[in-house]
Amino acid sequence: MKALIQRVRSARVEVAGEVVGAIDQGLLALVGVEPQDTPASVARMLQRLLKYRVFSDAEGKMNLSLSDVQGGLLLVSQFTLAADTKSGLRPSFSTAAPPALGAELFELLVSQARDAHPQVATGRFGADMQVHLINDGPVTFLLEV
Secondary structure, three states: OEEEEEEEEEEEEEEOOEEEEEEOOEEEEEEEOOOOOOHHHHHHHHHHHHHOOOEEOOOOOEEEOHHHHOOEEEEEEOHHHHOEOOOOOOOEOOOOOOHHHHHHHHHHHHHHHHHHOOOEEEOOOOOOEEEEEEEEEEEEEEEEO
C-alpha cells in the first residue's frame, strides 16, 4: 500500500462538479492499493497517516502529527500510484490491486480512519475526480507499507 501525502492548508475533491469531500488544514492522502496488501497493511498505513510528523511545532520543526494538530484527513483512492514505471514510456498497472480488492481495502481504511480520527473526508472510489489543494510548504512524502 502506498500513500502520497501532502500537507495542505485546504483540499477538496469534486465529482461531476459536486464537492464530495473537503478539509481545511491537514493531510491529503492519495492512496494506491497493491495485490499483496491486507487488512494489516491498512492498519499500518492508518497509523502512519495519523502519527507521521509533518506539521511544525513552535520552533518550526516538523515534530507534530495529524493527530497532534487535529487536522483533517482527505483520503482519495488513486490506483495509478501502484503502477510499474520502471521501464518504457507508458505505465503498467499489473502491479495495482484488482478493483474489488482495491475498493475493499480502501473502504476499510476509510472506516478505520473515521473510528480513529474526528475529521475524515474522502473522494469516490473509481470515479473521475478533480482534486483541488493548497499545498502547505510544499510538504509531500511517499509512505509505503
